[in-house]
Amino acid sequence: RKEVEQDPGPFNVPEGATVAFNCTYSNSASQSFFWYRQDCRKEPKLLMSVYSSGNEDGRFTAQLNRASQYISLLIRDSKLSDSATYLCVVIDSGNTPLVFGKGTRLSVIA
């Protein structure tokens, strides 16, 4: 069974801190990767797609390491509003099931 693993946390960090999460996947043929954010009692929302070359969006940077089969999410200058659960998604080629990680919970503390 294909697996996607995330450190569940919680990560408790002070405002302004830099925090990074990893998500490991077991299927080397996986092709698409995403980070989603889910606030308490809300639906998941796309945060970033993860490209082979990595991508950055403001304080957020996502990277893919195919050799070690993990994706990462780096958040710089954490804000209180970044407190949420961060879910990684790994999608294989063709119509095979996509898999969400179980999520990493982040709490940014004033």
Place this chain on the structure above:
Amino acid sequence: DTAVSQTPKYLVTQMGNDKSIKCEQNLGHDTMYWYKQDSKKFLKIMFSYNNKELIINETVPNRFSPKSPDKAHLNLHINSLELGDSAVYFCASSQDWGNEQFFGPGTRLTVL
């Protein structure tokens, strides 16, 4: 202008009943999904439809039956509800398989 909508938002029912959850997307997407998020917050895919055709059925009990009358709708019917069916059910859509997904607000099902 809700992109993905679900009804009802809350559903409380007795064991053994049959219930339906409706989902509609106005994004013009070809692919729709149903997910179940249990009390441990694990989000697990149940079904996926592409252009009204079922492409994923993830070992879900046959008490669960999805129906897609057209590309914009994917409804979920559940027969003989059990206590373990209590969860939040999310509908989602994407332009095509493997693209970013847009989620509905979820339906919180409680089976008593």
